[in-house]
Amino acid sequence: MLHLEDNPRDADFVRHGLEREGISAEITRVVDRPSYVAALEKGAYGLIISDYTIPGFDGSSALALAREKAPATPFIFVSGTIGEEVAVETLKNGATNYVLKHRIERLGPAVRGALQETCERENLRCAERELREKVEFFRRISENVTDLVAVLDLAGRRLYTSPSYQALLGTDAELHGTDGFAEIHPEDRERIRHLFHETVKTGVGKKAEFRFLLKDGTVRYIESQGGVIRDHEGKISNVIVASRDVTKRKLAEASLRASEERFHSVARTANDAIVIADSGGRIVAWNGAAQRMFGYAEKEVLALPLALLFPEHYDGGRERGLDFASAAG
Structure with a gap:
């Protein structure tokens, strides 16, 4: 003193x-x-x-x-x-x-x-300093993540959108106060709105998959996880939604399914026997021609060793062939 x-x-x-x-x-x-x-x-x-x-x-x-x-x-x-x-x-x-x-x-x-x-x-200065640090921390995170982060009020209006939204829907200033469901595909909109109201009602975040329908007519596939923000009294004040654009993955999966379907279509109609085994030598696919050749339906041989198709006196050649096929991929 x-x-x-x-x-x-x-x-x-x-x-x-x-x-x-x-x-x-x-x-x-x-x-x-x-x-x-x-x-x-x-x-x-x-x-x-x-x-x-x-x-x-x-x-x-x-x-x-x-x-x-x-x-x-x-x-x-x-x-x-x-x-x-x-x-x-x-x-x-x-x-x-x-x-x-x-x-x-x-x-x-x-x-x-x-x-x-x-x-x-x-104490107030410390609290304000801590708040500023948290705000800066959140800002740096939101500016550098590729995930889409949005904070909505209880009516579903946007209060905050991360910079990653800009490429899809617009800047935070442009989106502030707008309907958080407006860009969701009409076929998905009511389902997602229902999940939002369930989150507000129960306080339990929901996982969801939906599509954005952009102004240019393109469709983006989105996966999201919701959560709630509570005020100092513990009451739900906002909903936070972290989303990820999975369009490339969805398109790749669709292309793979189409490719597999084309293969199975060819295999079903082929006159030659087609038998496919995994890296462990177990049968994973078997077409109609193989059934006619060996006398077994596909469901009877799936997961069985491919070696069972070869007579025992061909064991040496069979093993060398399997080793070669495994090494060649």
Whole structure:
């Protein structure tokens, strides 16, 4: 604690007043401007107490210096000469409180109040700093992920969309406040809207697959996972949806299915026997010609070893053939 007081008896008076209130602290006493400035520059104090009238110095100047060099430190005037108008003016200029010397019993509550206010102010600063860091953290994540992230209100209107939405639907500014279901394919829209309302009602996020129908008529296949955001009372305030464009995968799967279907169509109509085995040598496909040649229906031979089709005296050639086929892929 830093105490600016030129009168030693008044300094003892203040110290005893604090002790009577159960406040014990290490007090550094200074008596003039030079020693006061040196103390401010030298160390950090939890509280500054100052007389208002100091020979060659004054309380207003002391307050101004404190606000410049230690702006977070609470400042209390303890004076017998300060008037009400001056006291009010010092509060406007940043003093935490003032106590008249003939009302020294008010010093203890004033000090506790000042320290409590400082603690609360510091907690608020920490909370604001933490919030800024979280906002920045979220911003950096949202700007660098390829997934589509949207925050909707309980009516389904967009409050936030990540930058990844821009390539599909537009910027966050363009989408803000718009219907979150407008671009969903008409055949999927009501199903997804129903899942949204279920999430709002139960608080349980839903997985979904649907399609976006874009302005140019193209279709994008989307997979999404919903979740809820709750307010400080635990009530659901928003819905967050993380989605992924899986169009390339869906098209690749469709192409593979079509290719397999073409193969099976050819295999079914082929006059030659076609038998397909996996890397372990077990039968996975068998066409009609193979059934006619070997006398077994496909369901009878699936998962059986391909080696069963060969007579035992061809074991050596059979094994070499299987090894060659496996190595060749």
